[in-house]
Amino acid sequence: MARQMNGKVAVVTGGGAGIGEAICRGFAREGCRVVVADREADWAAKVAQDIQGQAVTTDVTSESEVKALFEACDEAYGRLDVLVNNAGVVPSQVSAEDMDMAEWDQVIAINVRGVLLCTKYGIPLLKRGGGAIVNMSSRVGYHGTPLQSHYAASKFAVRGITESVAHEVGPLGIRVNSLCPGTVETEKLHERVANRAKTSGRTVEEIMETTFIKPAALRRTIAPDEISQAAIFLATDASSAITGTHLKIDAGRP
Numbered sequence: 001m002a003r004q005m006n007g008k009v010a011v012v013t014g015g016g017a018g019i020g021e022a023i024c025r026g027f028a029r030e031g032c033r034v035v036v037a038d039r040e041a042d043w044a045a046k047v048a049q050d051i052q053g054q055a056v057t058t059d060v061t062s063e064s065e066v067k068a069l070f071e072a073c074d075e076a077y078g079r080l081d082v083l084v085n086n087a088g089v090v091p092s093q094v095s096a097e098d099m100d101m102a103e104w105d106q107v108i109a110i111n112v113r114g115v116l117l118c119t120k121y122g123i124p125l126l127k128r129g130g131g132a133i134v135n136m137s138s139r140v141g142y143h144g145t146p147l148q149s150h151y152a153a154s155k156f157a158v159r160g161i162t163e164s165v166a167h168e169v170g171p172l173g174i175r176v177n178s179l180c181p182g183t184v185e186t187e188k189l190h191e192r193v194a195n196r197a198k199t200s201g202r203t204v205e206e207i208m209e210t211t212f213i214k215p216a217a218l219r220r221t222i223a224p225d226e227i228s229q230a231a232i233f234l235a236t237d238a239s240s241a242i243t244g245t246h247l248k249i250d251a252g253r254p
Helices: 018-029 041-051 063-077 101-126 149-172 187-200 204-213 224-235
Strands: 009-013 033-038 054-057 082-085 131-136 174-181 246-249
Touching: 009 018, 009 063, 009 101, 018 033, 018 041, 018 082, 018 224, 033 041, 033 063, 041 054, 054 063, 063 101, 082 101, 082 224, 101 131, 101 149, 131 149, 131 224, 149 174, 174 224, 187 204, 224 246
Parallel strands: 009 033, 009 082, 033 054, 082 131, 131 174, 174 246
Antiparallel strands: none
């Protein structure tokens, strides 16, 4: 799969850390020029510097900032071949009965509005020569999970956006697919599990084993680079006949 993105330009949202950072670095290794978008300016700048890309501070819930992101991409490179809508938030666990509607609104704004806004402003650049959109859904976008109705709703919505837009832009030579990761080993995951351990009286190791590892067919979690490799697949001609579909990367969790 070496250097199969030579000459391509990508925008990756949420590219300053975690899965997004892994995707930025993976794309760069394949020869892609990457615009690293993140609301944390320092994070975006660090990744962009490492991969010789462009950093653009972006809150994906802001239409003006998203518009400016794609204007910056156009100014820097004059093209766009791949958009990865990765920016997202995993909220705290809460029942529907106890839902803080402000948190609900934040989750929908980032995880759903952000995807649609970036798609809206990315399409005019992509349709110049065709390309690919890779949206980040989740395993929870397939399976409703207790205490995560806000997150599940947002990730089911991403799958809906993916399928709808795929039919809109297919005739323009643009493919649209989503990735649906399971449990990915990021700093944010370990922060969430540590907080859950404090409130539940269980150990981090116990939670990881019983909740994430043991239920998976492969009896393990997923590395960020494994998500990056899947994004490369969906962004390149290796998946040239694939659009409107969803790729689960969950180590076989039911």
